[in-house]
Amino acid sequence: AAALAATAPAFLRGKAAGGSTRKEYDLLVIGGGSGGLACLRWCMWNLGGWGLGGTCVNVGCIPKKLMHQAALLGGALKDAQHYGWSVAHPVHHNWSVMAQAVQNYVKSLNWGHRVQLQDKKVKYFNMKGSFSDSHTVCGIAKGGKETTLTAEKIVIATGGRPKYPTHITGALEYGITNVSLECAGFLTGIGLDTTVIMRSIPLRGFDQQMASLVTEHMESYGTKFLKKCVPAKVEKLESSRLQVTWKNTELGTEETDSFDTVMWAVGRVPDIKTLNLDSVGVKTNSETGKIIVDASEATSVPHIYAIGDITEGRPELTPTAIAAGKLLARRLFGHSSELMDYDNVPTTVFTPLEYGCVGLSEEKAVQCYGSDNVEVFHAYYKPLEFTVAERDAAQCYIKMVCLREREQRILGLHFIGPNAGEVIQGFALGIKCGATYPQLMKTIGIHPTCAEEITKLHITKRSG
Known part of the structure; x- marks a missing residue:
């Protein structure tokens, strides 16, 4: 997984200037991730063309979901015997085969983008960009060759990069980076001994009741959690294993253990350090380091725009960067x-x-509207596919947060269970359109599915 990495390239599309007052290109997009590609892609589709991958394709959503699928298949093999399939035991997972298959798919996506860019006569520069002035970007390739590009409009879409806790001895030398609970989940799922050190709460920013159910399920299936613990140092032993020392902030004790791999999942930072933004007047938030934009994605410099994870107050999600x-x-x-x-x-x-x-x-709804004005409908449920396999469904849970008024507009929907992404994608349209609880109750469920459980919600938390 550590080999799935890519640098953020610069994309360029435009036509040669007709005179000295015109810039060389109409549009320069710095960054080859989801947001930058989407911006470029629209221009090429509608002005003539198409649009590498960034974090999502190379080291994020795509490889993560494929490895998650690998773990789910392992669980399905265990269930299969309950459904009459004869499966040889024990079942072994081959990491190298999986990693190679994932990398091959990612490389095919990279190549596909490159070919499409070439077919549409899009100029592509694989280099690190830095502003010389508000219309000029100096790019430096790996070999040191410099190229100067001028453009009427510039879009910054360089995304984020994983953050290392550099104050911890050995963190940079001996650690790799990725997403915490998702990685811990699929690593456990393919049979690896996995431990998560968690300093405070899981899934910060998400509903905390749901987050607790997620970690409870992970614990029940073998992931170890060291809660209220803070890592202090990482040392390499003669055996090549890594010894981690951490402090238990609740007990005030110091403990150690050794591991094959240490993965840091402590957040991401905007990849804008080398862009020289200060010199051209692009303002950033001094605390988060993110670029400040208005509703139109414009920065403090009118013809320079920013989209995606580098922008202040925006969700760090691939689809929002694409849409923006x-x-x-x-x-x-x-x-x-x-x-x-x-x-x-x-x-x-x-x-x-x-x-x-x-x-x-639920927390945000109460904060915005007050607890007396919020109604929460909820239910535990057991997926049909869990029954024959005798799988534990203790954490399969649905929660709908509504305004406590006559129309009972739905403020939030939370679902834990199989195929949660597919379920929520469907209901998202209704909630985006202002769906109410009574409207949902008139919706006929598809039987037997997990999603239909949402149409059955009738118990409120308030009822006890």
């Missing part, structure tokens, strides 16, 4: 005035038991 990039391109070149709507964005955490949600968490 597409809408920005339409506003710049397609005579559109439509702005990106960041409300009610659905998402899913691909832990062994998936958690999907859209809208407000």
Whole structure:
């Protein structure tokens, strides 16, 4: 998994200037991730063309979901014997085969983008960009060759990079990076001994009742959690194993253990350090380091825009970056005035038991409207496919957060269970359109599915 990595390239599309007052290109997009590609893709589709992959394709959503699927298949093999299949035991997982298959698919996506760019006569520069002035970017390739590019409009879409806790001795030297609970889940699922050190709460920013159910399920299936613990140092032993020392903040004790691999999952930072933004007047948030933009994705410099994970106050999600990039391109070149709507964005955490949600968490709803004005409908349920296999369904749970009024507008929907992403994607449309609890109760469920359990919600938390 550590080999799935890529640098953020620069994408360029435009036509040669007719005179010295014109810039060389109409549009310069810095960054080859989901947002930058989407912005570029719209221009190429509608002005003539198509649009590498960034974090999502190379080291994020795509490889993560494929490895999650590998773990689910392992669970399915265990269930299979209950359904009459003769499966040889024990079943072994081959990491190298899986990793090679995932990398081959990722490389095919990279190659596909490169071919499409070439077919549409799009100029592609694989280099690190830095602003010389507000219309000029100096790019430096790996060999040191410099190229100067000028553009009328510039879009920054360089995304984020994993953060290392550099204050911890040995963190940078001996650690790799990725996403915490999702990685811990699929590593456990393919049979590896996995431990998560957790300093405070799981899945910060998500509904905490749901987050607790996710970690409870992971614990019941073998992932170890060291809660209220903070790592202090990492040392390499003669055996090549890594010895980690941590402090238990609750007990005030110091403990150690050794591991084959240490993975840091302590967040991401905007990849804008080398862009020289200060010199051209692009303002950033001093605390988060993210670029400050308005509703139209414009920075403090009118013709410089920013989209995706590097922007302040935006969800760090691939689909929002894609949508924002597409809408920005339409506003710049397609005579559109439509702005990106960041409300009610659905998402899913691909832990062994998936958690999907859209809208407000229960905590956020209470904070916004007050506890007396919020009604929460909830239920535990057991997926039919769990019954014959005798699988534990203790954490399969649905929660719908509504306004406590006559119409009972749905503020948030939270679902833990199989295929949570598929379930939430369908209900997200209704909630985006202002669906109410009575409307949901008139919706006929598809039987037998997990999603139909949402149409049966009738018990409120308030009822006890």
